[in-house]
């Protein structure tokens with residue numbers, strides 16, 4: 155069965171914190187951005203607490219947990235430090251991602267298949283705490299199958315490669331990558347996983363991903379924060395919402 159219903163938009167506010175930290179001041183404030191995003195129609199707020207705290211910091215997570223009404227999707231690496239933070243705050247959702255200190259952004263998907271025993275143990279207490287746990291993975295069926303096996307409720311399919319190919323004008327390769335994302339979404343859904351997608355999405359490339367019927371949520375950050383410099387955050391988000399709804403038909 156194909157799920158229907160409105161496609162959710164999760165707005166990632168990490169780069170509001172990047173801008174704040176560039177000057178070591180207290181503005182722009184990520185919580186203020188989250189509240190504006192909420193008012194503009196975001197269905198959730200995503201924040202990635204990195205090991206090196208390069209953008210979001212611990213105090214931001216506390217402020218978001220206390221201040222927003224929509225669910226918080228807490229993104230992090232599967233480390234002991236992060237597990238303790240999750241269990242303290244009990245956010246609605248947790249998205250586990252691979253993390254390398256030297257990378258500029260989350261470069262690849264998590265290797266769930268290669269680390270399944272550890273991840274199963276890692277995820278169990280989070281589930282018991284009531285968090286919906288998501289694995290940020292590629293569309294590789296092995297990774298999807300392993301995510302279901304270790305007890306994840308959700309997979310977020312990495313759209314970074316598709317976005318890159320699209321931006322480079324390599325339309326055949328982008329189309330092939332999209333076909334794999336569609337297959338992956340259908341496979342994950344058939345295994346009982348909720349399907350999300352994200353990374354590198356923009357006004358120009360969002361439509362095909364938004365049109366994949368099994369995808370229930372898109373998580374979008376960097377483009378929206380950049381676009382907000384020109385048109386304001388609320389307006390930037392409303393336009394993304396409109397394009398998503400239009401693609402969904």
Ligand code: PXP
Pocket residue numbers: 166168202229249251259260290310351352353354355373374375376377
């Ligand atoms: N989803 C996940 C799991 C991510 O790590 C990121 C980047 O932080 C995003 C979505 C959003 O990607 P972007 O900032 O390129 O829109």
